Amino acid sequence: MANLTCKDYGFECGYVTEGEEGDVVDSFRDHMETEHGIEYSREAILQFIMRKQGL
Ligand SMILES: [Zn+2]
Numbered sequence: 594m595a596n597l598t599c600k601d602y603g604f605e606c607g608y609v610t611e612g613e614e615g616d617v618v619d620s621f622r623d624h625m626e627t628e629h630g631i632e633y634s635r636e637a638i639l640q641f642i643m644r645k646q647g648l
Pocket of ligand 1: 608624
């Protein structure tokens with residue numbers, strides 16, 4: 594399980610996504626692109642998850 598909270602990355606936004614790592618990556622990526630107009634690579638978002646988990 595993984596989760597990401599949009600406001601942890603500097604946005605005034607209440608978006609939170611939680612679930613299987615691959616699903617979190619895809620949904621967070623989609624949210625960033627559609628809501629904030631920023632494109633992150635899957636690798637970049639995987640890094641966010643790993644950092645959050647302290648790996
Ligand atoms: Zn957001």
